[in-house]
Amino acid sequence: MSSAAFDEYLGLWRGRVDSALDRILPPVDQAPGVIHEAMRYTVFAGGKRLRPILCLLSAKAAGGTEEEAMPAACAVEMIHAFSLVHDDLPAMDDDDLRRGKPTNHKVFGEGMAVLAGDGLLNHAFATVALIARDDRIAESVRVLAHAVGTAGLIGGQVEDLLGEELEPTAAAVERIHRMKTGALFAGCCRLGVLAAGGCREVLERLTRYAELLGLAFQIVDDVLDETGGDEAFGKTAGKDREEGKMTWPAVVGLSASIARARELAGEARELVAGLPAEPEFAGLAVKVVERTH
């Protein structure tokens, strides 16, 4: 698949994910409107929809269609948005900007941002329950809760919060990355395979692909935080490093970080060889490493 054809594919599914999110999120004219506005504000603040697309591609790789995984895809994007809203709070990272726009609490106030994050987390589970088959819902809820829980995303944010007082080491940074990013990436792929009723072998291969991709993604994130300006990256540049956060460049330096991200993406590509959606998965691995924002 050419780069242009892949961009077209991504654009198509990004549009479909956005339409589905718009359909599934409570409308702003439904009371209490302000929280629905706050929930939508962060969901529609211009993300790449990488997690939902991982989920949709996984359904395709498992021999199903992208559409089958649409509720799960929307759920993981709501989880991602929830984590951004709470992570940006003054009590957490205290960020004023996200993707070049004022963060949720800057627009709606802290109390409303706490509730909007709660609303998104809760609605993600309501959305997984829209999957057509009940037996797949039960397992999907378990997979999602595991990816989000204290052994995954939330646990990673805990380590992040505690880690500000510790000396960064490669092992500690990788552990946090696995929890904060790898667990939800893996959850996206597992949910996609589940929604399509895929086999265990594809499930395990894609789980591993997603973990490697998640690590690569997070390393690139850390690199961009060091090198990108506010305008390019949409948040306050160099902030993580200034605060002594656990980042890959802080441990091994910039160029070794970039090399490590490329190596991880290469390993990830090998894992998807021969799967129905191989070209798209390979294209995604390239995108993750070569992105500039």
Added chain:
Amino acid sequence: MSSAAFDEYLGLWRGRVDSALDRILPPVDQAPGVIHEAMRYTVFAGGKRLRPILCLLSAKAAGGTEEEAMPAACAVEMIHAFSLVHDDLPAMDDDDLRRGKPTNHKVFGEGMAVLAGDGLLNHAFATVALIARDDRIAESVRVLAHAVGTAGLIGGQVEDLLGEELEPTAAAVERIHRMKTGALFAGCCRLGVLAAGGCREVLERLTRYAELLGLAFQIVDDVLDETGGDEAFGKTAGKDREEGKMTWPAVVGLSASIARARELAGEARELVAGLPAEPEFAGLAVKVVERTH
């Protein structure tokens, strides 16, 4: 059932709920331990376990056993604890005391309290997914997400946050009470009936019972906030009124509030007449109205 026998029944099931919660919540020796400690701190800070007991009794009323509904019962208690942790945050009600003890953020810090609440909300869904039958899990997830969402508990907290600027009216206060308390009470009963595979008629009767009980409970809460000292009530007395919160006594006065709570509890009792767990449900309605803390 005598009052003493009912107290014994409550004590028995409170103990079993506590054991189940202890089994189901992640242990503190599992990393990251501090968030598991924070989650357990509020769950085990001495609640009445009213919501889980409503859930267990509903399973019994639907012709099943209390044990069948234990995962759902634990889930609703985690939801209750999540709502307390986030509600007490400085950005929300800013409470230092809860049930006579320092609130979660006072002990663990604001960032950790946000994450502990998130962890409890997420773990509630993981816990519902422990129900033995997959088809009942799917429907239970939908019921729980609806009770917690922006048309229920979270929506009620939004209205509460916004309501501080509005003139309290009976209609507005009742709407907030329905969302903040009634929706989760109703969810408890619905989850219990579902777990036991009960019929629609019992489901509808218990839903209505729970809504009325929830309103009565919240009115008594408002009354105790006016009349109880810090020691008796375990939180800062008179605080809601001082902040111009939407409370029943603020609208109709104390004695009319107490009369209204008794009336609602009486109506609730009529709804459970003839059900297998009638004595327990009736006893619960009395407890809710006559409680002093």
